[in-house]
Amino acid sequence: xxxxxxxxxxxxxxxxxxxxxxxxxxxxxxxxxxxxxxxxxxxxxxxxxxxxxxxxxxxxxxxxxxxxxxxxxxxxxxxxxxxxxxxxxxxxxxxxxxxxxxxxxxxxxxxxxxxxxxxxxxxxxxxxxxxxxxxxxxxxxxxxxxxxxxxxxxxxxxxxxxxxxxxxxxxxxxxxxxxxxxxxxxxxxxxxxxxxxxxxxx
Numbered sequence: 296x297x298x299x300x301x302x303x304x305x306x307x308x309x310x311x312x313x314x315x316x317x318x319x320x321x322x323x324x325x326x327x328x329x330x331x332x333x334x335x336x337x338x339x340x341x342x343x344x345x346x347x348x349x350x351x352x353x354x355x356x357x358x359x360x361x362x363x364x365x366x367x368x369x370x371x372x373x374x375x376x377x378x379x380x381x382x383x384x385x386x387x388x389x390x391x392x393x394x395x396x397x398x399x400x401x402x403x404x405x406x407x408x409x410x411x412x413x414x415x416x417x418x419x420x421x422x423x424x425x426x427x428x429x430x431x432x433x434x435x436x437x438x439x440x441x442x443x444x445x446x447x448x449x450x451x452x453x454x455x456x457x458x459x460x461x462x463x464x465x466x467x468x469x470x471x472x473x474x475x476x477x478x479x480x481x482x483x484x485x486x487x488x489x490x491x492x493x494x495x496x497x
Contacts, residue, residue: 301436306481308441311367311472320438321369324471327434328427335390339379340424342431343372343457343465350456354468357452358445367442367470371431372453373424377416378462382407417450417464428469441474 296304321344328342345351346369354372355364364370381403384391395403409415432442445468453465 296437298433301433305433305436306441306474306478307443308472308474308476308478309363309443309470310474310476311441311470312475313366313368314473315368316440316471316473320435320440323438324371324431324434327430331427331430333423333426337379337423339376339420340427341374341376341463342424342427343374345370345372345457353456354453357449357456358468359447359449361445361447364445364468364470366475367472369471371428371442371469371471372457372465373428373467373469374454374457374459374463374465375420375423376462377413377420377464379420380412380416381419382412413464417466420464421466424466428467431469431471435471439473440471442469442471444469 325342325344328340333340345354348365351365351367351370352362354370355362358364379390381391381394391403406415406419428444432444435442446466448465448468450464450466453468454463457465459465
């Protein structure tokens with residue numbers, strides 16, 4: 296499939312056939328994630344490939360008992376290394392400088408003082424695996440598969456299920472499989488509604 300066709304065919308699916316996915320395809324999915332960009336080339340994402348049915352069910356329970364997740368033959372766990380803490384960086388650290396520019400010095404200073412560091416770090420690193428996971432999704436579609444982003448998740452519980460170390464957290468799940476449903480077409484905004492040239496309203 297051409298890229299445009301893959302993008303147009305991409306749909307979130309919540310019902311899957313009981314058809315296994317070959318190891319060759321799974322490896323290609325993860326390779327597409329490996330090739331994805333990351334902020335500052337930090338590459339702090341890690342992906343769990345969950346085939347075990349009991350683990351898939353436990354993850355589905357951690358995701359608000361969305362048991363359809365476990366019907367996928369493979370669930371990709373989008374994890375992040377949350378070791379980098381903005382509160383521990385020297386003033387000349389590029390990541391700190393960028394965040395101050397983006398969000399303002401006072402906000403960053405408040406976040407540096409936030410007492411629950413793990414909660415803050417999960418939020419700060421929340422987007423880390425997202426681009427890579429979309430690479431996985433689109434690569435899956437190119438093989439006739441589908442998937443669905445799951446962010447409604449008890450991240451600490453999911454991390455415990457996967458036996459992740461303290462510096463790692465599971466932030467998203469991506470069930471992947473051969474679709475056993477045909478999602479309805481989405482109503483999408485027009486190009487004009489989602490874009491502007493040069494200056495807004497001019």
